[in-house]
Amino acid sequence: MAQINPSILSADFARLAQEAEAVRGADWLHVDVMDNHFVPNLTLGVPIVESLARATDIPLDCHLMIEQPDRWAPQYVEAGAGSVTFHVEAAAAPVRLAREIRAKGARASMALKPATPIEPYEDLLPELDMVLIMTVEPGFGGQAFLDIMLPKIRRTRELIDKHGLSLWLQVDGGVAPSTIERCAEAGADVFVAGSAVYGADDPAEAVRALRAQAETAAAGAPWACKH
Ligand SMILES: O=C(CO)[C@@H](O)[C@H](O)COP(=O)(O)O
Ligand SMILES: [Fe+2]
Numbered sequence: 501m502a503q504i505n506p507s508i509l510s511a512d513f514a515r516l517a518q519e520a521e522a523v524r525g526a527d528w529l530h531v532d533v534m535d536n537h538f539v540p541n542l543t544l545g546v547p548i549v550e551s552l553a554r555a556t557d558i559p560l561d562c563h564l565m566i567e568q569p570d571r572w573a574p575q576y577v578e579a580g581a582g583s584v585t586f587h588v589e590a591a592a593a594p595v596r597l598a599r600e601i602r603a604k605g606a607r608a609s610m611a612l613k614p615a616t617p618i619e620p621y622e623d624l625l626p627e628l629d630m631v632l633i634m635t636v637e638p639g640f641g642g643q644a645f646l647d648i649m650l651p652k653i654r655r656t657r658e659l660i661d662k663h664g665l666s667l668w669l670q671v672d673g674g675v676a677p678s679t680i681e682r683c684a685e686a687g688a689d690v691f692v693a694g695s696a697v698y699g700a701d702d703p704a705e706a707v708r709a710l711r712a713q714a715e716t717a718a719a720g721a722p723w724a725c726k727h
Contacts, residue, residue, distance in 0.1 A: 502684060502714035503527035503668070504707045505561050507694030508552075509543065509641040516548070520556035522703045528561035528583065530672070530692045532641075533576070535566040538590050539639035546572075546579045553580025563611065563672065563692075565638045566590065570597050577604040585609035585632050585670075589616055598627040609670070613638060614646055618656045628667050630690065631656055635683070636673030641694040645674025650686045657687025657723050680710055681717035689718070 507530040511519035520529055531549060536542040553560055559582035566572055569586035570593055576584050584601050588610050591597050598608035609630035612618060614637060625631070633653050636643040649671075656669055671683045672692035680691055691714055693706075700706035 501689075502711050502718060503690045504697075504711045504714070505530040505670075505690060505692045506697040506703065506707060507532060507641060507672070507692050508698075510694035510698035513544070516552055517555035519698070520552065520558055523558070523697060523707055525704050526558055526697075526707045527690075529556065529558045530694075531560050531562045531581070533562060533564045533566055534639065537567045538587065539565045541565075541639045546575050549576055549581060550579040559583070561585070561692075563632065568592075573597055574600055574604055577601055577606040581606055583607040583609055583630065585611045585630065587611045587613065587638075588621060589613055594621075594624060595627050598624070602629070609668075611638075611672075612652075614649060618652060618659065622659050622663075625659060625663060625665055625667060630668040630670055631660075632670040632672055633688070634673055635671050635675065635679075638673075643674055645676070645679040647682075650682060653683060653686035653688055660687075661723060675710075677710065677713060680714050684714040684717035685721045687721065687723045689714075 505528040506523040509532040534541045534543040561583045562576045562581040563585045601608035607629035611632035635649045668690045670690035671688040675693045676696035697703045697706045
């Protein structure tokens with residue numbers, strides 16, 4: 501089943517509890533943590549994640565666009581995140597980090613920037629609960645979807661299926677009604693959407709509509725028939 505994770509990067513940061521309520525029915529709330537080093541933007545950190553976890557019962561999917569994730573990721577689990585994604589480009593010891601995140605009780609996920617290939621990390625997949633293929637350069641919401649990432653999504657789906665794994669395949673960046681079907685056909689099953697959800701008149705309805713589009717597209721995809 502397709503999961504839709506609205507990104508609060510496109511929400512009003514002064515009203516985060518209400519903005520979470522506005523997307524009731526979403527599978528996860530996507531929280532973009534940026535440190536102005538790994539990416540040229542600065543957002544929020546552990547204390548806000550802690551408050552948000554108390555303010556909503558939607559589980560938090562924390563996407564860490566930060567340097568030194570080995571040092572910081574465990575603190576996001578302690579703050580209440582149900583899933584923590586680190587960038588493999590920034591991690592010193594991705595296997596140890598994934599194991600630590602899992603041992604602390606959250607789902608462990610690894611993100612790849614657009615220029616990072618999946619193939620060198622094939623052997624790490626069993627250590628993970630999710631892989632995030634970035635479909636924009638990380639750092640900002642509202643950017644145009646990079647079509648050139650579709651082959652990487654397909655290749656990642658093939659690797660997951662080849663190893664008989666059940667980890668989720670997330671896409672993030674420019675996911676909208678005009679792009680979500682191509683992502684689902686390529687093999688993604690978790691969809692982050694910021695501007696397409698919070699820019700809509702009815703964000704909860706936008707979540708439902710995106711999910712329906714993704715599920716229809718996935719049903720007709722060749723990879724879906726293998727399960
Ligand atoms: O991680 C990021 C950006 O770096 C994303 O999660 C964005 O927040 C997605 O926003 P849209 O492209 O959907 O507007
Ligand atoms: Fe993100």
